[in-house]
Structures are given as C-alpha cells and as structure tokens.
Amino acid sequence: MVNKDVSHPEGQDGHGPDPGRRAQLVDAAVDHVAAHGIADLSLRRLGAAIGVSHRMLIHYFGSKEQLFVEIVRTSEQRQRDLMSQLQLEPGLSPADVARRLWQQLTDPRLAGQERLFFEICGHALRGRPEAAPVLEGLVTDWLEPLVAAEVGAGSDPAVARNRARLGLATVRGLLLDLLATGDRAGVDAAMEEFLRLYYGPK
Amino acid sequence: MVNKDVSHPEGQDGHGPDPGRRAQLVDAAVDHVAAHGIADLSLRRLGAAIGVSHRMLIHYFGSKEQLFVEIVRTSEQRQRDLMSQLQLEPGLSPADVARRLWQQLTDPRLAGQERLFFEICGHALRGRPEAAPVLEGLVTDWLEPLVAAEVGAGSDPAVARNRARLGLATVRGLLLDLLATGDRAGVDAAMEEFLRLYYGPK
DNA sequence: CCACGACTGTACCAATTGGTACATGCCGCA
DNA sequence: TGCGGCATGTACCAATTGGTACAGTCGTGG
Numbered sequence: 001m002v003n004k005d006v007s008h009p010e011g012q013d014g015h016g017p018d019p020g021r022r023a024q025l026v027d028a029a030v031d032h033v034a035a036h037g038i039a040d041l042s043l044r045r046l047g048a049a050i051g052v053s054h055r056m057l058i059h060y061f062g063s064k065e066q067l068f069v070e071i072v073r074t075s076e077q078r079q080r081d082l083m084s085q086l087q088l089e090p091g092l093s094p095a096d097v098a099r100r101l102w103q104q105l106t107d108p109r110l111a112g113q114e115r116l117f118f119e120i121c122g123h124a125l126r127g128r129p130e131a132a133p134v135l136e137g138l139v140t141d142w143l144e145p146l147v148a149a150e151v152g153a154g155s156d157p158a159v160a161r162n163r164a165r166l167g168l169a170t171v172r173g174l175l176l177d178l179l180a181t182g183d184r185a186g187v188d189a190a191m192e193e194f195l196r197l198y199y200g201p202k
Numbered sequence: 203m204v205n206k207d208v209s210h211p212e213g214q215d216g217h218g219p220d221p222g223r224r225a226q227l228v229d230a231a232v233d234h235v236a237a238h239g240i241a242d243l244s245l246r247r248l249g250a251a252i253g254v255s256h257r258m259l260i261h262y263f264g265s266k267e268q269l270f271v272e273i274v275r276t277s278e279q280r281q282r283d284l285m286s287q288l289q290l291e292p293g294l295s296p297a298d299v300a301r302r303l304w305q306q307l308t309d310p311r312l313a314g315q316e317r318l319f320f321e322i323c324g325h326a327l328r329g330r331p332e333a334a335p336v337l338e339g340l341v342t343d344w345l346e347p348l349v350a351a352e353v354g355a356g357s358d359p360a361v362a363r364n365r366a367r368l369g370l371a372t373v374r375g376l377l378l379d380l381l382a383t384g385d386r387a388g389v390d391a392a393m394e395e396f397l398r399l400y401y402g403p404k
Numbered sequence: 405c406c407a408c409g410a411c412t413g414t415a416c417c418a419a420t421t422g423g424t425a426c427a428t429g430c431c432g433c434a
Numbered sequence: 435t436g437c438g439g440c441a442t443g444t445a446c447c448a449a450t451t452g453g454t455a456c457a458g459t460c461g462t463g464g
Contacts, residue, residue, distance in 0.1 A: 037328035055443065056442065135382045183341075244452085246452090257453090258412065258413090260454085
C-alpha cells in the first residue's frame, strides 16, 4: 500500500536499484552535459533531454549532487580510457608519439568532452565539493605515466618529472587556446615548435 | 507621484544613473566574485555581501546579465593592468623578464583573480553570451605584445608567433597546475625547465 | 517652505529549482 | 489467477531566483 520510496536509504555508495539502467542514465547524462554544459544543469531539463522524468534521476542517484559526482567521475574515466586506448605502434620516436597523442586529443569530436573538462576544472577550483576530487588527479594521475615515458626515453629521473609536468601543462594550455580560438593551424604550429624545443630539432 | 523607475531605459550602454557609485559597486562585485566564485552568483547574495539590496544592483545594471558583463570586463581589465604595470628594469635578459612575469602572475594574492579567470573561461567555452567576448581576447590580445617582444629579442618573425603562442599556453597550463595542486615548488621547477628550453641553457 | 527628482528599501510576483508523496503500471512467482 | 515489489509518472511542496511596483528619504533650487 504505502510503498514508500526507498531510493536513497542505499547509503553512501549510492548505487541505485538497477545498476545497468543507472549506468545507462549517467552515460546519457555525460553526453548531454558534454554537449550543453554542466553549469546550468537542472534535473528537469536533463531528464527531458535524455528521456526520463526528473523524478527518475532522483530515484537512481539520490540527489543532484550525487548525479553530479557520477557525471564528473564518468567524464574523467572517459578521458582516461581515451588515453589508454591509443595504440602505440612500436618504433615511433617519442616526438611522433606525442604528435599522435596531440592529434587524438584535438579530434573535433572530442571538443565537447574537452570543454567539459575545463568547465569542471573551473567549478573544482572554486571548491565545489563534488568536483573537488578532480583537482587531485588533475596533475598527479597524468604525471606518473608521463614521467615513466620520460625516464624510459632516457631522461635523468630528476629532470623527467619537471619535463613531464611541463609537457602536460603545455598540452592543456594549447588545448584551451584551440577551444577558445578554433585556430587549428596556429595551435598546431605552436605545438610543433614545442616539440622541436622539447625533443630537439628534427 | 508615479515616480516610475527609469533605470533601464538607459539603452544598451546600460550605464546607471551615478557612474561613480556604479563603478564602486562593480569593483566590490569583482572582489566578491574573485573570492567566492561566479558560478552560483545571485543578486541577493551578492548584494548582501557588498552591502546593498539586490534592488540596487538591478537599478544600476539593469539586469543580472549586464552586471555579469561588467564583472567580466572589469576582471579582464584588472588582469591587463596587472601586466602593464610590471616595471621592466632595463638590462634584464628575456628569460629574466619572463621569470619576473611568472613570479608576479603566481603571487598568492592573485589566486582568486586567476581562479576567476579559469572559471570565466569555462563559462565562455560553453557559449554563455556574456562571457563569450573573453574568448576573442583570450589569445590574440596577449599574443601581439608577446610577438613584439619575441621579434625584439631577435626571433624570426615567422617563428615568433608560434613561440609566443606556445609561451602563453605553457604559462596558462602551469598556472592551472599551480591552482589545482598548490605545489609551488614543483610548478616553478617545471617553469625553469621551460625557460631553459625556450631561451637556451643558462 | 515647498516641490522635484535621484537614491534606496520593502513587499511582492511568476518562474524555476531540488525533492517528496502518492498512484499506477508492469513483470515474475506462487 | 492473484500478489508483491520495482519502475515510472503526476502532482505537489517550500525555497530561491530575477525582476517590478510602490513608497519613503533626502538634498537642492525656487
């Protein structure tokens, strides 16, 4: 009779009743958010966009905040997957690897995802707790593999960390430039200049 | 009698009745926004924080959007002023100039302003019209003086543009790193590495 | 002294928000 | 067939939002 709604007694792990459906919803949510922004997200509009009522979003995620967390986490995961799946043909020079990585990263189809990245950064820098975890991994998560690559390529371990940090920052700066200006050629040229400085001429 | 409120018949220049008071308000608004973020800004909270009623903000700015525009513009202006007022002692090497610039830019007292910059970027990338003008000047406005400096320092004009764009992007990437991690020493070291690559060793 | 116009506060409005209560439908199990 | 529980929708709530109407205050010029 009473049939009380027991959606958020789930506890803090917060996973909704049907994990499959939940994952499907968060996936659709990330797509929508990558395309339309996360700043003025409202449960009703998001629901309407992905074909459920806002009631369902609350049902599966407990609250807007937790949905937010899930979106951020999934978005991060996508970015990570993207990097891990880039197939490295052996025999390429480090510069070529970097070049390919840059190409992959600036694929126009990823523009929404990249914009979302910077948008979330902005929120996280402001201390929004649901986006704050991003700040932790923002540098360190990417630094480790890059340092490893640097060392593997023969860098002095002491310098490798600095070089990795520098490379990461430069890529992000140029990515922001690209998103803001859309000047693909100009940004690519700047990237080439960087690679020349970074790996030596030719 | 009727005393109709004629605050926004001002037209699109939108300047309120008393420019002095208006400027004072927008200044206080930028301070508050640099400290507390611009994402969840509400006229009432902002008013309470800077000591006026939200009614006054509407009165002087016509609408929230126009206040937003004014905040963005003023924030940009501050950043510009900051750069123009850095006194360049003559006889410094380009690397030293860059070093000083970096020091000035990473002054902890400016952290709020820098965070605001990235926050506004995020909103602008998402196409919020009141922040969109930022995207125009985001690169070009800073590129010209940098290119001039590069050429002045003897760079081939063809490469100067690429080098300038690269330098700008790297600075921003490292700034984002600094804001996210707070690891001043690590970021400074990466910056030193960059300067070594950029201007040659020592 | 008064009238006028600029400045500011209070009260209010419709719209939208996140979240909840209740009702309904649907599917599996006995 | 009937029952119970999950999934979903509809209707609703209090709070907050940007914006407006109206009224009061105050200095200035006549």
